[in-house]
Amino acid sequence: MSSAPPLELVGLSKSFGTVKALHGVDLSVRRGEIHGLVGQNGSGKSTLVKVLSGYHAPDRGGVIKVDGHVLGSQAKLRHLRDAGVAIVHQDLGLVLEKTVAENIAVGSFSAGRFSRRVDWRREQQRAAEVLDRLESAIDPRAPVGDLDVADRSIVAIARALRAQRPGRGLIVLDESTRALPKHALEDFYRALRGVVSAGGAALMISHNLEEVMQVTDRVTALRGGAIVGGTVPTSATTERELAERMLGRAIEELVHTVGDVASGDDRLVVEGLAGRLLAGVDLTVQPGEVLGVTGVAGAGWDELPYLLTGARPARSGTLLLDGERLDLTSAGPARCIAAGIALVPEHRIADGVAVTLSVADNITLPRVGSNGKPWRIGSRWQQTETQDVLAALDVRPRRADVPVGQLSGGNQQKVMLGKWLQGRPRLLALHEPTQAVDVGARQDILRAIAATASRGVAVVVASIQPADLAAVCNRVLVLHEGRVTSEISAPTEDGIVEAVYAGRLMLSAHEG
Ligand SMILES: Nc1ncnc2c1ncn2[C@@H]1O[C@H](COP(=O)(O)OP(=O)(O)OP(=O)(O)O)[C@@H](O)[C@H]1O
Ligand SMILES: [Mg+2]
Structure with a gap:
């Protein structure tokens, strides 16, 4: 076992034109540790990972050492693989058309010695083994495109674990745990701890500071591309201190964003809604109310935003919004948008933003039709509206003209949200609205969602994060096997977790 650190960065910088994404970064990851890396949206975390992976060439002068060996000016995939460096990128980097086993095998096939043909039966078995370590029941033969985001994250993590060899290597995780439900997280932490205590190491990027406090041994914060305060033992810091270090300011506790519900008629009435997993749900939302929906993976709650907005056809179900009735089996997205129904989806790149269009075009696109002629794009109202969104959600850089694809993950998420929060939909359905943000x-x-509801918009939030739901929802529906099994008014984080897992135990007791 070599004594050199698995990863050492010295004076690493990376500029994009005039933007200095990384600025003289020194960082050392020790063998046997889980090293946390935190930082505000746009602080350079993913850029650091992409420089390490060889996707971006660093500026001159910086040094990257893996196991004591200097990587050339641009790391080669082969060198990284030989050194046992496995990276889970922020966008997961999976091939959706390929199976779970094929995705897990990429980069480390077990080919026959003479034929060089990939032994797929063996790969499938290996995939099953590593999924087993994560206590996951995903079918190795399933196409990744059929999986939800939680399962996709598990596949990406499994691929990285698959590449580890005992006693060496480094696993890099760029916000890979965000979508995982609680029980999957615990299995993953156990597997990760196993890898590092066998002599590996991990660099773990996360916006979940509670997780960082719980899982990491040491932690480093980035602000504006530079390290602030050096690397410290996690036990010597606190969540609040970390937040202050990375943001450069104190944050107040988020106590209460839940607004009052106006009395009067229901704003939204949904009856008999069924989809792929959803098996007949009725719900109502009052003016000013934020309704949460949650449950374990596969319970159907995460279909709701898409079925309610016509993004996916329902098997059955009608929606009554301010007296206007829509048949959700046939309405489709165009009619729903015309009725004032807006969706903030989970897959921001696939469904939410147009990465090649500018920030201004993305934010104002939904209102181009109602605010004058399409050829008047670039006119004053568009500039004003864009600047309002950029300021309200603190998008960085605060520029209307850059393509959205050049923003960091969290800043893309803010643009996608801003586009709908700025408008005046009658119904706003959101799926994991705080993903990827610091x-x-x-x-x-969360404050902006509450403010939108207080203007009379009916809001439905689907999320696996109990803390988010507790912070913003007036009421939460918990689903199991496609049906609502409990309704929580005045929800708390503990209350939600309990309802989600109580139902899970109940169901497995039935099955067992
Ligand atoms: N290809 C690119 N071209 C131009 N600028 C870029 C490019 N990629 C990143 N940037 C800029 O570099 C900075 C750092 O971005 P990066 O993606 O590393 O942030 P991050 O810390 O990962 O943020 P997040 O938490 O939101 O994912 C940002 O200002 C971003 O806009
Ligand atoms: Mg990032």
Whole structure:
């Protein structure tokens, strides 16, 4: 076992034109540790990972050492693989058309010695083994495109674990745990701890500071591309201190964003809604109310935003919004948008933003039709509206003209939200609205959702994060096997977790 650190960065910088994404970064990851890396949206975390992976060439002068060996000016995939460096990128980097086993095998096939043909039966078995370590029941033969985000994350993590060899290597995780439900998280932490205590190491990027406190041994914070305060033992810091270090300001506790519900008629009435997993749900939302829906993976709650907005056809179900009735089996997205129904989806790249269009175009696109002629794009109202969104959600850089694809993950998420929060939909359905954003932005977003509801918009939030639901919802529905099994008014984080897992135990007792 070599004594050199698995990863050492010295004076690493990376500029994009005039933007200095990384600025003289020194960082050392020790063998046997889980090293946390935290930082505000746009602080350079993913850029650091992409420089390490060889996707971006660093500026001259910086040094990257893996196991004591200097990587050339641009790391080669082969060198990384030989050194046992496995990276889970923020966008997961999976091939959706390929199976789970094929995705897990990429980069480390077990080919026959002479034929060089990939032994797929063996790969499938290996995939099953590593999924087993994560206590996951995903079928190795399933196409990744059929999986939800939680399962996709598990596949990406499994691929990285698959590449580890005992006693060496480094696993890099760029916000890979965000979508995982509680029980999957615990299995993953156990597997990760196993890898590092066998002599590996991990660099773990996360916006979930509670997780960082719980899982990491040491932690480093980035702000504006530079390290602030050096690397410290996690036990010597606190969640609040970390947040202050990365944001450069104190944050107040997010106590209460839940607004009052106006009395009067229901704003939204949904009857008999069924989809792929959803098996007949009735719900109502009152003016000013934020309704949460949650449950374990596969319970159907996460279909709701898409069925309610016509993004996916329902098997059955009608929606009554301010007296206007829509048949959700046939309405489709165009009619729903015309009726004032808006969706903030989970897959921001696939469904939410147009990465090649500018920030201004993305934010104002939904209102181009109602605010004058399409050829008047670039006119004053568009500029004003864009600047309002950029300021309200603190998008960085605060520029209307850059393509959205050049923003960091969290800043893309803010643009997608801003596009709908700025408008005046009658119904707003959101799926995981605070994904990818830092602790400061999370508060801004939750407040913005509450403010939208207080203007009379009916809001439905689907989320696996009990803390988000507790912070913003007036009421939460918990689903199991496609049906609502409990309704929580005045929800708390503990109350939600309990209802989700109580139902899970109940169901497995039935099955067993
Ligand atoms: N290809 C690119 N071209 C131009 N600028 C870029 C490019 N990629 C990243 N940037 C800029 O570099 C900075 C750092 O972005 P990066 O994606 O590393 O942030 P991050 O810390 O990962 O943020 P997040 O938590 O939101 O994922 C941002 O200002 C971003 O806009
Ligand atoms: Mg990032």
